[in-house]
Amino acid sequence: MPRVTDEAVIIGLGETPVGKLPGLNSVQIQAMAVHDALRSCGLSIRDVDGLINLDPYSFPNSMFATTLAEYLGLKPSFCTTVDVGGTVTGMTMLQQAIWAINSGHCRTAVCVYGENALTGRSPGAHGYMLKNLLGGEEWEEPFGLQGMVSMYALLAQRYFHDYGADESDLGAIAVSTREHALLNPTAMMKKPMTLEDHRRSRIICSPLRLLDCSLVADGGGALVLTGAANARRLGAPMVRMRSFAMRMTHNTVAQMPDIEDLGMRDAGRDAYEAAGIGPEDLDMAQLHDAFTISVLVTIDALGFCEPGGAGDYIRTGATAPGGKCPVNTHGGLLSQAHIGGMLHLVEAVRQLRGEAGRRQVPDARLALVSGNGGIFSLCGVSILERV
Amino acid sequence: MEDILAILPSPTKETAPFWEGCNRSELLLRACEDCAQVFYYPRLYCPKCGSEKLAWRASAGRGTLYSFTHVGVSFYGPTWESQIPYTLVLVDLDDGPRMLSRLVGPDRDKVKIGDRVRVEFVEFETQKLPYFSIVRE
Incomplete structure (x- = not known):
C-alpha cells in the first residue's frame, strides 16, 4: 500500500449549519460549504482550479461537479464526482485531490459534500429510503428489505450472537457520542442521554432502537487542499493525509462476509x-x-481491543470526552448530523488545527478517520496528521 | 399463513428462470460447470472463476439461520402497517450460498440464530416468493 505522498496538504475547512435548512437546495448547500472553507484559509473562488464532490443521495443528479462548478463560477482544470459510500467518499475525494495536485492537474482543489436530505425528501419518505441504493433490489425488495437500518440490524443481531454482546454495548457508544455532541454548539442533539433513555427508545429493526440510528439532516462540509509550498506561502495551518487504505468485499447484505x-x-x-x-x-x-453497531464493529476491527471487546472498551471511558482516544468528538452521525461522513473529516482537520473550542483534544497530532459504505461493503481508513 | 404484502421483482432475461422456478415451488441456484461453485443470486458469469458455463440447480431448500431482524416500522408508508413486525432473515443454505429472505409461519417471535429453516413458497398476486419457515424437529 503506497504511502500518500506528502506534497499536497489540507489547508482549509468549511461547514454549513446542520439540521433543517428549509428553502436551500443541494447545490446551494455545497456552495455555502465551499465558500466557508475558502474563507478559513484566506482564498477565494478565483484560486480554485480543482473541484471534487458527491451528488445528493436523497435526490440523485448526474454531472453534479459541473453543476456546482458553474453555480460557483469556477472553470476548473480538474473536476469529478466520487461515490463510494459513507466517509470513504470523503477520503477518496481527498485522495483524488492529492493525486491531481501532485501530478499538476490543478493547484488548489476543494472537496465538498452536502445536501438537503431532511427537508428535501419526497413527502412520506421514512428513514433514509434510497431507491436503488445498493443495486440489489431484485433480491431485497421482494423480501421486504428497505432502508439501511434493517441491514445493520442483521449485522447487530449476529454481533450479539458471536460475542455475547447486548444492547447495553450499543447504548454505551450512543451515550459516549452524545457527551461529545453536548460540547459541539452545532450538533442537532442538545440534551444529555442516559443508558436508560437508550433502552427505552422504540425498536426500529430489532435489536436496533431509535437511539441507535443516525440523524438524517441537511448540511454540508468542505475541505481545501493545495501544494505544501503554496500552503507555506499562505501561512495556512497544514494537515496531511498520512495514509489511506480501502477494501471492498461485497455490496448487498446477503453477500457480507463474517464479521471478522x-x-x-x-x-x-x-x-x-x-x-x-x-x-x-x-x-x-x-x-x-x-x-x-458500526462503531462497535469498527473499534474491534481497528485493534482498539480484542474482537467483541468494544463494549467493555467503551465502558473504560476511552472514547468519551477526555478519554484515551476520544471517538467522534463532534457528536458523529448519531448526535451531530449525518452529512455523509464529510464532517468526520472536517472535524479531524479542525481538531488537528487546534480550532475545536470547548471540545479540543489537547495537542492533537494524529487522527484516524474510518468509513464504511453500504453495509461495511467498502471500508476505508485514513490517518491524518498535523504538519 | 399471515396476509403478505410484497414488492414484486422485475426479472431480467437472465433472472426470469429463477422466478419461474419459484412459481413451480423450486428454488433454483446457479452452478458453475467449470469450477463447481454454487451461487445466489443468479449472474451471467461465475463470481468465483468468471466462467459463463452455468447450469440451474434445484436447491433442497433447507438451511440454517445466520441472522434475523424484526422490522418494527413501515418503510413503505401506511399500507405496510399491517405487516409490522415482519422478520427478515439471512439463511445459510445447505447447498452453499447465503440468501436474504423473509420468515413466515409459527414461532416467528421465538426465532434465534442457528435455527433450522426450510423454504416456503408464498404466493402474492402473480408470483410465488421463496420465503422461509422454522423447522422444529
Whole structure:
C-alpha cells in the first residue's frame, strides 16, 4: 500500500449549519460549504482550479461537479464526482485531490459534500429510503428489505450472537457520542442521554432502537487542499493525509462476509502500516457511525481491543470526552448530523488545527478517520496528521 | 399463513428462470460447470472463476439461520402497517450460498440464530416468493 505522498496538504475547512435548512437546495448547500472553507484559509473562488464532490443521495443528479462548478463560477482544470459510500467518499475525494495536485492537474482543489436530505425528501419518505441504493433490489425488495437500518440490524443481531454482546454495548457508544455532541454548539442533539433513555427508545429493526440510528439532516462540509509550498506561502495551518487504505468485499447484505472478515480490519492494518503507527499512537478517532453497531464493529476491527471487546472498551471511558482516544468528538452521525461522513473529516482537520473550542483534544497530532459504505461493503481508513 | 404484502421483482432475461422456478415451488441456484461453485443470486458469469458455463440447480431448500431482524416500522408508508413486525432473515443454505429472505409461519417471535429453516413458497398476486419457515424437529 503506497504511502500518500506528502506534497499536497489540507489547508482549509468549511461547514454549513446542520439540521433543517428549509428553502436551500443541494447545490446551494455545497456552495455555502465551499465558500466557508475558502474563507478559513484566506482564498477565494478565483484560486480554485480543482473541484471534487458527491451528488445528493436523497435526490440523485448526474454531472453534479459541473453543476456546482458553474453555480460557483469556477472553470476548473480538474473536476469529478466520487461515490463510494459513507466517509470513504470523503477520503477518496481527498485522495483524488492529492493525486491531481501532485501530478499538476490543478493547484488548489476543494472537496465538498452536502445536501438537503431532511427537508428535501419526497413527502412520506421514512428513514433514509434510497431507491436503488445498493443495486440489489431484485433480491431485497421482494423480501421486504428497505432502508439501511434493517441491514445493520442483521449485522447487530449476529454481533450479539458471536460475542455475547447486548444492547447495553450499543447504548454505551450512543451515550459516549452524545457527551461529545453536548460540547459541539452545532450538533442537532442538545440534551444529555442516559443508558436508560437508550433502552427505552422504540425498536426500529430489532435489536436496533431509535437511539441507535443516525440523524438524517441537511448540511454540508468542505475541505481545501493545495501544494505544501503554496500552503507555506499562505501561512495556512497544514494537515496531511498520512495514509489511506480501502477494501471492498461485497455490496448487498446477503453477500457480507463474517464479521471478522469485513474489510475494515484489512483497511485498518494497511493504513496503520503505511503511516508507521498503531492504534495506541492516535490522539482521536472519527469512526463512521450511521448506526451504533458500526462503531462497535469498527473499534474491534481497528485493534482498539480484542474482537467483541468494544463494549467493555467503551465502558473504560476511552472514547468519551477526555478519554484515551476520544471517538467522534463532534457528536458523529448519531448526535451531530449525518452529512455523509464529510464532517468526520472536517472535524479531524479542525481538531488537528487546534480550532475545536470547548471540545479540543489537547495537542492533537494524529487522527484516524474510518468509513464504511453500504453495509461495511467498502471500508476505508485514513490517518491524518498535523504538519 | 399471515396476509403478505410484497414488492414484486422485475426479472431480467437472465433472472426470469429463477422466478419461474419459484412459481413451480423450486428454488433454483446457479452452478458453475467449470469450477463447481454454487451461487445466489443468479449472474451471467461465475463470481468465483468468471466462467459463463452455468447450469440451474434445484436447491433442497433447507438451511440454517445466520441472522434475523424484526422490522418494527413501515418503510413503505401506511399500507405496510399491517405487516409490522415482519422478520427478515439471512439463511445459510445447505447447498452453499447465503440468501436474504423473509420468515413466515409459527414461532416467528421465538426465532434465534442457528435455527433450522426450510423454504416456503408464498404466493402474492402473480408470483410465488421463496420465503422461509422454522423447522422444529
